[in-house]
Amino acid sequence: MTVPKGLKILLLGSALVVSLAYFKAPRWDRPAPASSISAPALQAPANGTTSDQPIAFTHKAHIEAEMECLACHEFADKAVQATIPGVESCMTCHSAIKTESPEIIKLAQYAERGEEVPWRRVYKFKADAHVYFTHKRHIKAEVSCTTCHGEMEKAATAQLNVNHSMGWCLDCHRTSETKFKPPSRALDCMTCHN
Numbered sequence: 001m002t003v004p005k006g007l008k009i010l011l012l013g014s015a016l017v018v019s020l021a022y023f024k025a026p027r028w029d030r031p032a033p034a035s036s037i038s039a040p041a042l043q044a045p046a047n048g049t050t051s052d053q054p055i056a057f058t059h060k061a062h063i064e065a066e067m068e069c070l071a072c073h074e075f076a077d078k079a080v081q082a083t084i085p086g087v088e089s090c091m092t093c094h095s096a097i098k099t100e101s102p103e104i105i106k107l108a109q110y111a112e113r114g115e116e117v118p119w120r121r122v123y124k125f126k127a128d129a130h131v132y133f134t135h136k137r138h139i140k141a142e143v144s145c146t147t148c149h150g151e152m153e154k155a156a157t158a159q160l161n162v163n164h165s166m167g168w169c170l171d172c173h174r175t176s177e178t179k180f181k182p183p184s185r186a187l188d189c190m191t192c193h194n
Ligand code: HEC
Pocket: 038, 039, 069, 070, 073, 076, 077, 080, 081, 082, 083, 084, 123, 124, 125, 133, 135, 138, 139, 143, 144, 145, 146, 147, 148, 149, 164
């Protein structure tokens, strides 16, 4: 989308002021609970889209074992970040399940060293776009994980299935305007760039 020049300057100007405040009290940097890894702690992918990960994790096998998305991404309905389970929560099962698998041996070695698995981020806004996004509001509004991340139940490691562009956010906000209070919040720049 094209943004009027005046607005752009206004926005970038206020983004600068806001960014100073947000580095002091960043709400997306709230310390994650000890059992999970907060998104900023995840490593950036080498090329922005790679699914190369330190362990050949498989979403499919866990969904087939009847685990829910929220069993692992347990803050998606409660907080800004969905979060990724820490290695200790993986080991609650894998100290007994598939212990002979080379991938689980690697996992156990991270746990023994007291290190988290350095998962690479798949979805991440550039810091200079100053986007504010929250999982909680979308899950409460019953937007499905699939709408925003594709069919993860069939995936091994996560892939960049959906392009989270501004136009894509706006398309949905425009059609669900009545769910916002007031409805003008749906398209207000400050809703996503505060
Ligand atoms: C409305 C779209 C939307 C929905 C619905 C959504 N996500 Fe996300 N998700 C995103 C965006 C956007 C990011 C990147 C956020 C960023 O860079 O700050 C993200 C990032 C993530 C991350 C990595 C960073 C983090 O927040 O910890 C995980 C894991 C994740 N989503 C899982 C889920 C799961 C599981 C669900 C369903 C319960 C879900 N998401 C629903 C848009 C969505």
